[in-house]
Amino acid sequence: MNLNIKILEKVSLFSSMKAADIESILECLESQERVYGRNQCIIQGGDEVPALGIIIKGRVQVIREDILGNRMLVAGLGPADIFAESLASAGAKSSPVSVYANEEATILWLYIKRLVCTCSTSCHYHSLLIENLLQLLAKKNLYLNNRMELLSKRSIREKIIAFLLAEGKEKNSSSFDIAMNRNEMAEYLCVDRSAMSRELSKLQEEGIIQYRKNHFKILVDSQIMDYN
Incomplete structure (x- = not known):
């Protein structure tokens, strides 16, 4: 074939x-x-x-x-x-x-x-x-x-959380890879890359997520994550 x-x-x-x-x-x-x-x-x-x-x-x-x-x-x-x-x-x-x-x-x-x-x-x-x-x-x-709903989020933190929850739901797993580098992710979320990186670090320090390069893991219940 x-x-x-x-x-x-x-x-x-x-x-x-x-x-x-x-x-x-x-x-x-x-x-x-x-x-x-x-x-x-x-x-x-x-x-x-x-x-x-x-x-x-x-x-x-x-x-x-x-x-x-x-x-x-x-x-x-x-x-x-x-x-x-x-x-x-x-x-x-x-x-x-x-x-x-x-x-x-x-x-x-x-x-x-x-x-x-x-x-x-x-x-x-x-x-x-x-x-x-x-x-x-x-x-x-x-x-x-769904894209409009994501971009309507007011803060960078809310956009990151909404994005990661959607990615996890699509892949049916709390541990997943995204097909974007940091520049692409920032452009996708319409946020400043440096500010986004700082917020990702905060979320990891707070034990909400864990990440390395393009691999992410959601460490808390999605409802708790959404509330934060």
């Missing part, structure tokens, strides 16, 4: 589809694969976005930048993750975010017009593909709502 198909079987857009179905639909949709170098811009803010991207290899960052040059990390994504699906589905003429490759990345592009229109051969899996896309958009909406 093609290595790319193995990755695509993990992609939520192709949920409940067999490898042969995925191969057929990629041909039907006239998908395009492209390789980007490290730090290369994949989508520039202001660009029109007619296609959604699926990460086959590497990692990318979704960044929002304001007119003063301040950066906010919206999301860090890796193999089998999808980006720009909401923009492509909405027919966005100007992307509010930029997407960059953290490292050399292979992206599979699917053009949304071919995705949402029934093909001439009436593929039996096309309706399933549209259903999966709708579920994907609904999940993205929930993600953005």
